[in-house]
Amino acid sequence: MDAESRTWLRRLGADGAERERALAELRELLLRAARFEVGRRRARMPQLRGGDHEDLAQQSANDALVAILAKLDDFRGDSRFTTWAYKFALYEAAASLRRRSWQGREVPLEAEDWPLFADRRSRPDEDAETSELLSAIGEAIENDLTAHQREILVAVTLNGVPIDVLAERLTTTRGALYKTLHDARRRLRAALAERGLPVEPLVESETQ
Amino acid sequence: MNADANPRREELVGRLLGPVGPEITCDECFAQLDRYVDLELAGADADRTIPGLRAHLEGCPACREDHESLLEYVRSERA
Numbered sequence A: 001m002d003a004e005s006r007t008w009l010r011r012l013g014a015d016g017a018e019r020e021r022a023l024a025e026l027r028e029l030l031l032r033a034a035r036f037e038v039g040r041r042r043a044r045m046p047q048l049r050g051g052d053h054e055d056l057a058q059q060s061a062n063d064a065l066v067a068i069l070a071k072l073d074d075f076r077g078d079s080r081f082t083t084w085a086y087k088f089a090l091y092e093a094a095a096s097l098r099r100r101s102w103q104g105r106e107v108p109l110e111a112e113d114w115p116l117f118a119d120r121r122s123r124p125d126e127d128a129e130t131s132e133l134l135s136a137i138g139e140a141i142e143n144d145l146t147a148h149q150r151e152i153l154v155a156v157t158l159n160g161v162p163i164d165v166l167a168e169r170l171t172t173t174r175g176a177l178y179k180t181l182h183d184a185r186r187r188l189r190a191a192l193a194e195r196g197l198p199v200e201p202l203v204e205s206e207t208q
Numbered sequence B: 001m002n003a004d005a006n007p008r009r010e011e012l013v014g015r016l017l018g019p020v021g022p023e024i025t026c027d028e029c030f031a032q033l034d035r036y037v038d039l040e041l042a043g044a045d046a047d048r049t050i051p052g053l054r055a056h057l058e059g060c061p062a063c064r065e066d067h068e069s070l071l072e073y074v075r076s077e078r079a
Helices: A003-012 A016-044 A051-072 A081-102 A114-117 A130-144 A147-158 A163-169 A174-194 B011-017 B026-040 B053-059 B061-078
Strands: none
Touching: A003 A016, A003 A051, A003 A081, A003 A114, A016 A051, A016 A081, A016 B061, A081 A163, A081 B026, A081 B061, A130 A147, A130 A174, A130 B011, A147 A163, A147 B011, A147 B026, A147 B053, A163 A174, A163 B061, A174 B026, A174 B053, B026 B053, B026 B061, B053 B061
């Protein structure tokens, strides 16, 4: 572990005024990171007003600080302490913004872009192989996936629904949904290979 | 079909089929992301040290966004 990270851990583990100073400094760092994330995404979210940006950054910094203090024992020094801490602030801000951007909107679980699959004619800039593959993918999505796999695949990959927003709507976890997405992709690849299309089978990791 | 309003179909195929190689989960990705970014910024071989994370970023848009944010922020903060 680098010296700066050790110092952070020592100060956060101290008593009294030293810990209070460290907490205040850490929160300031988290706030700067959260403001960065909000600023980075604000152009894509015109519905947010100026005051909302600052409220969101402040709340994200607070939530990140709580998460960091709860997980402090997990920090092993594999990265700099500040990189580890920023991760929480950026995540809290990004997740809040993703939620905010989908607030009050229906999450589309049905494909809105089936013509993309149905159109077997390739455009001049595309080869016929891609058109054939896409057409076969469309068929495999309809015929080879379960209804749940189809909904998750379509929502995340075609309709751009963030996976954490979808998890919240379906009262499940991001990890569980990603597992469903992974399984759907594996079935798609297998179905395409069975049809003789040049698709590599999905390589499994030990953890999936 | 307006080509500008839709992703290129090759890209769409990639999004639908996902990465080929073994990948870690979203939870593992979050747990390792800071280490991965520090390795990247140090010019080390992050993909060899943490196998499966890059493949996960290719397959998971939300984790990819989280990675881009952390890399960009830490890089700017150290500049």
